[in-house]
Amino acid sequence: MGANDLRMDSQWLPFTPNRHFRKQPRVFTAADGMHFTTHEGQRIVDGISSLWCVGAGHNRKPINDAITRQLGTLDYATAFQASNDQAFLAAERIAQLAPGDLSKVLFCNSGSEAADTSLKLALAYHRARGEGHRTVFIGRERGYHGVGFGGMSVGGIPANRKAFGTALLPRVDHLRFIHDPVRHAYIHHQEPVWDEDPLLELEQRILPLHDPSNVAAVIVEPIAGSAGWYIPPKGYLQRLREICDRHGILLIFDEVITGFGRLGVPFGADFYGVVPDMLNFAKCVTNGVIPLGGVIVREKLYEQLMATDAPEHVIEFFHGYTYSGHPVACAAAVATLDLYRDEGLFERAGTMGRVLGDAFHGTFKGLPNVIGIRSLGLAAAVELAPIAGKPGKRAYDIFLDCWQHGSLVRPAGDTVVIAPPYIVERAHIDQLVNTLADAIRRHA
Numbered sequence: 001m002g003a004n005d006l007r008m009d010s011q012w013l014p015f016t017p018n019r020h021f022r023k024q025p026r027v028f029t030a031a032d033g034m035h036f037t038t039h040e041g042q043r044i045v046d047g048i049s050s051l052w053c054v055g056a057g058h059n060r061k062p063i064n065d066a067i068t069r070q071l072g073t074l075d076y077a078t079a080f081q082a083s084n085d086q087a088f089l090a091a092e093r094i095a096q097l098a099p100g101d102l103s104k105v106l107f108c109n110s111g112s113e114a115a116d117t118s119l120k121l122a123l124a125y126h127r128a129r130g131e132g133h134r135t136v137f138i139g140r141e142r143g144y145h146g147v148g149f150g151g152m153s154v155g156g157i158p159a160n161r162k163a164f165g166t167a168l169l170p171r172v173d174h175l176r177f178i179h180d181p182v183r184h185a186y187i188h189h190q191e192p193v194w195d196e197d198p199l200l201e202l203e204q205r206i207l208p209l210h211d212p213s214n215v216a217a218v219i220v221e222p223i224a225g226s227a228g229w230y231i232p233p234k235g236y237l238q239r240l241r242e243i244c245d246r247h248g249i250l251l252i253f254d255e256v257i258t259g260f261g262r263l264g265v266p267f268g269a270d271f272y273g274v275v276p277d278m279l280n281f282a283k284c285v286t287n288g289v290i291p292l293g294g295v296i297v298r299e300k301l302y303e304q305l306m307a308t309d310a311p312e313h314v315i316e317f318f319h320g321y322t323y324s325g326h327p328v329a330c331a332a333a334v335a336t337l338d339l340y341r342d343e344g345l346f347e348r349a350g351t352m353g354r355v356l357g358d359a360f361h362g363t364f365k366g367l368p369n370v371i372g373i374r375s376l377g378l379a380a381a382v383e384l385a386p387i388a389g390k391p392g393k394r395a396y397d398i399f400l401d402c403w404q405h406g407s408l409v410r411p412a413g414d415t416v417v418i419a420p421p422y423i424v425e426r427a428h429i430d431q432l433v434n435t436l437a438d439a440i441r442r443h444a
């Protein structure tokens with residue numbers, strides 16, 4: 001298929017430089033296992049699990065079969081005032097996998113919706129406890145929680161604030177970012193140990209400023225994924241949990257990227273041994289094949305919202321989406337979780353993560369413009385010095401170069417990330433890393 005056969009006049013591409021894309025289209029037409037085929041017939045290795053979604057690799061028969069079966073059984077049914085059997089099954093499986101007493105699953109369709117759902121739940125919970133004044137949210141600089149107004153507000157992405165800052169939620173503050181480019185530019189499968197305490201500012205500045213009694217929730221990604229795989233200092237999340245507990249503040253983990261195996265265990269919460277009050281998920285839950293997201297909620301939040309004096313016909317939490325718990329998406333989720341379990345894919349992600357991390361540190365250290373390398377779980381990032389006056393251009397050019405040489409990598413600012421499906425083999429890692437190294441050299 002040539003570029004002229006692509007009917008490009010109607011689609012406006014998301015998070016893509018559309019003008020440049022038209023000159024140099026990159027279009028997938030098929031995928032299997034670790035590889036895509038493009039409109040030009042090129043084979044491309046999927047180095048980013050297609051935006052962190054495809055843990056089990058592409059075109060997995062058990063998931064495809066489950067979807068086909070479900071389509072022929074119950075294709076769709078309203079999610080309000082009724083439900084479907086697949087939604088209950090999927091919720092049970094997800095809750096069983098979740099740590100601690102995270103036990104109730106509220107479905108939605110994306111990470112952005114999960115962010116909004118969790119923030120609204122926090123407000124509703126505090127209101128139900130008679131603390132409706134708790135409306136302040138605290139996110140973190142460079143945090144990404146999607147593109148809804150709630151998620152953008154607690155997120156700390158400068159481009160969002162530039163474009164939409166005047167329309168964001170008013171009572172939001174942000175923790176400082178969790179990166180020390182001087183002492184911890186290179187992180188190789190360990191948690192960096194900081195001399196200073198990055199959460200002192202929460203205790204000594206942010207909470208006193210708003211008064212802790214007004215704060216509804218703190219929301220963080222256990223590892224800052226979209227920003228470029230930034231790993232928190234040792235003990236950070238434990239201490240955040242303690243501070244939140246001390247002040248009655250809810251802690252939300254956005255695990256849209258770290259959830260379902262990326263760190264070699266089910267969730268970032270397991271990896272760090274910290275149970276949040278809510279855990280947002282999406283992406284890998286269906287292996288990317290059908291949109292599904294959700295929030296896993298601690299029992300106490302559910303119980304509080306059910307302990308209402310309102311008559312039984314009244315909805316306790318006034319929230320939901322037409323496609324919440326879609327039966328086909330939920331059938332896909334159950335089949336995906338079966339596949340992850342049957343093939344030991346979370347463990348495999350942990351094992352192959354070490355191979356990936358070793359390859360990153362062994363290959364990129366000392367290459368031109370490399371100013372940092374971070375690896376943990378099955379994801380690794382190489383940070384590059386930006387071209388003066390053109391932030392993001394070096395990584396974008398390197399991404400294009402890698403594509404031309406058969407590898408899909410992910411530019412994030414001037415960082416390039418590789419986070420392959422858990423089925424990745426050593427040979428794929430070698431290909432991805434060597435292609436990226438050549439591209440870094442070519443764009444020096």
Ligand SMILES: Cc1ncc(COP(=O)(O)O)c(C=O)c1O
Pocket residue numbers: 109110111112113115144145146147221225226254255256257282283
């Ligand atoms: C941590 C996190 N939260 C939320 C989102 C938004 O998810 P979606 O694009 O499905 O709305 C993302 C997307 O990358 C994410 O990484």
